[in-house]
Structure formats: structure tokens, C-alpha cells
Amino acid sequence: MTTIEAPSNAGSGTSDRDTVRLVEEHDLAALEVLDKEVFQDLAYSKHYLRTFYNLFRKTWFVVDRDGDLAGYALIGPDSDNREAWLLGLAVSERHQGHGLGRKLMRTAVDTMKDLGVADGFITVRPDNEAAFHLYESFGFLQDGEEREDYYGNGERRKVLRHSFEVDARPGGSGDAGA
Numbered sequence: 207m208t209t210i211e212a213p214s215n216a217g218s219g220t221s222d223r224d225t226v227r228l229v230e231e232h233d234l235a236a237l238e239v240l241d242k243e244v245f246q247d248l249a250y251s252k253h254y255l256r257t258f259y260n261l262f263r264k265t266w267f268v269v270d271r272d273g274d275l276a277g278y279a280l281i282g283p284d285s286d287n288r289e290a291w292l293l294g295l296a297v298s299e300r301h302q303g304h305g306l307g308r309k310l311m312r313t314a315v316d317t318m319k320d321l322g323v324a325d326g327f328i329t330v331r332p333d334n335e336a337a338f339h340l341y342e343s344f345g346f347l348q349d350g351e352e353r354e355d356y357y358g359n360g361e362r363r364k365v366l367r368h369s370f371e372v373d374a375r376p377g378g379s380g381d382a383g384a
């Protein structure tokens with residue numbers, strides 16, 4: 207069984223004020239507040255957060271900045287780790303623009319690679335340029351046409367995909383987003 211280590215801060219470009227670690231049960235209340243702040247009516251409910259904790263706590267990372275839960279990256283691998291979905295990436299508004307999103311993405315991509323994932327997937331709203339730019343810089347590219355009403359709330363989504371097997375071949379594309 208693959209063991210995922212919580213990453214160190216070395217070489218991340220952010221400061222010693224930031225610690226990326228695995229989620230803990232006591233974080234759920236702060237995550238609910240953070241998700242509401244960032245995603246409003248599309249935020250995950252307590253029910254979802256609890257379920258994700260039960261299923262994916264070994265691949266769910268949070269970043270603490272000065273003791274404040276500043277953001278998270280939630281990865282949902284399938285049962286044989288062939289595919290994994292980035293189910294959530296968020297940085298609290300007061301901490302945005304300081305490299306934490308990139309740091310969390312680095313952790314998410316490294317985790318997918320450590321698990322031996324062949325294809326990583328993310329969905330993003332077409333107007334979310336900040337997130338799209340970040341994902342693209344890690345090698346996630348649009349997979350097919352934009353999807354109508356993808357989550358049943360009337361909104362369109364781009365599905366992005368990163369094929370790690372292509373990266374692994376000699377001369378593969380790699381990911382630039384370090």
C-alpha cells in the first residue's frame with residue numbers, strides 16, 4: 207500500500223509561516239467556513255466534508271499560515287489509483303496571491319505521482335482564469351468540449367486532464383508548475 211507523506215516546506219517559495227499537512231478531524235469546522243467563504247452556495251456541505259474525510263483523509267492536504275487554516279487541496283483517487291480527481295482547491299481570500307495555491311497544487315500533483323496515477327482530472331468554471339492558469343501551468347489541459355450543466359446547477363465546466371504516463375516517457379511533457 208502506498209503511504210503518502212505530508213510534504214515539507216523546503217523549496218516551496220512560500221515562507222516558514224506556512225505548513226502543509228494532512229487534514230485532521232478537528233479541521234472540518236474551519237474547512238466548512240473556508241469553503242463557504244470561497245465557493246458560497248456551491249460550497250461543500252458538512253455532510254460532504256465528513257464523507258470526504260472518511261474516504262480521502264490520506265490525500266487531503268491543508269495549509270496552515272500562522273495557525274490559520276488558509277487553504278486546502280483535496281484529491282480523490284479511484285479504487286486502484288489509476289485516476290484521481292482534484293475535488294477541491296481553495297485558498298482563503300485573505301491569503302490569496304501569496305503562493306499558497308501553487309504550493310497546494312504542487313502537493314496535489316506530487317501526491318498523484320506518488321500514488322502512480324495515470325490520469326489526473328480537475329473541473330473548472332470557464333470564467334475562473336486564475337485557477338485555469340494555475341492548473342495549466344501544472345500540465346492540466348482541457349479534455350474535450352466544455353460540459354453543460356456538469357454538476358446539475360446550470361453551470362458549464364471545463365474538464366481538465368493530465369496524463370502522467372505521457373510525462374513518464376522519455377521526452378514527456380513534464381509539469382512546469384514547480
Ligand SMILES: CC(C)(COP(=O)(O)OP(=O)(O)OC[C@H]1O[C@@H](n2cnc3c(N)ncnc32)[C@H](O)[C@@H]1OP(=O)(O)O)[C@@H](O)C(=O)NCCC(=O)NCCS
Pocket residue numbers: 244245295296297298301302303304305306307308309329330331334335336337339340343
Ligand atoms: C485559485 C486559487 C486556489 C489560487 O490560490 P492563490 O494562493 O491565490 O494562488 P497563488 O498565489 O499560488 O498563485 C497561483 C497562480 O494564480 C494566479 N492568480 C492568483 N490569483 C489570481 C487572480 N485573481 N487573477 C489572475 N490570476 C491569479 C497567479 O498569477 C499565479 O500564477 P503565477 O504563479 O504564474 O503568477 C485561489 O484564487 C482560490 O481559492 N480561488 C477561489 C476558489 C477557486 O476558484 N478554486 C478553484 C476551483 S476549480
